[in-house]
Amino acid sequence: MPRYGYHCQNCGKKFRKFLTYEEYGKVEVHCPYCQSTRLKRLIDRVRFAKSEESRLEALESTFSDPAALAGLEDDPQAMGRMMRMMSREMGEDLGPEFEEVVERLERGQSPEEIEKELPDLGEELGSGLGGMDDIEDF
Numbered sequence: 121m122p123r124y125g126y127h128c129q130n131c132g133k134k135f136r137k138f139l140t141y142e143e144y145g146k147v148e149v150h151c152p153y154c155q156s157t158r159l160k161r162l163i164d165r166v167r168f169a170k171s172e173e174s175r176l177e178a179l180e181s182t183f184s185d186p187a188a189l190a191g192l193e194d195d196p197q198a199m200g201r202m203m204r205m206m207s208r209e210m211g212e213d214l215g216p217e218f219e220e221v222v223e224r225l226e227r228g229q230s231p232e233e234i235e236k237e238l239p240d241l242g243e244e245l246g247s248g249l250g251g252m253d254d255i256e257d258f
């Protein structure tokens with residue numbers, strides 16, 4: 121049964137819930153801490169609901185294959201596409217700097233070039249991607 125990560129918009133806690141594909145989207149999920157239903161789905165790097173668009177399947181296979189993920193460093197355009205997909209899946213506005221970086225990646229600029237041209241962005245970009253990792257631990 122797939123696990124879905126949620127971030128409670130009421131109390132700010134993160135939790136995971138097991139739902140079948142049939143239940144997902146039909147069953148109302150409550151925060152186990154405060155019972156709020158104001159929840160935001162967190163990206164799950166391994167599993168996505170079956171009903172989601174096929175582009176997410178590409179993302180899923182990327183995440184489950186460390187070699188493919190490593191290869192992205194040499195393929196800025198694929199990296200840009202992946203970052204854009206991640207930001208859509210998270211449903212978060214990551215700000216104009218993020219957009220700028222993604223656009224540059226999609227134009228084929230390497231991350232190193234982007235960091236050189238936009239020196240202030242290195243840290244933000246890193247922390248943005250690092251944020252994805254916390255989800256594994258909670």
Ligand SMILES: [Zn+2]
Pocket residue numbers: 128129130131132133151152153154155156
């Ligand atoms: Zn809550």
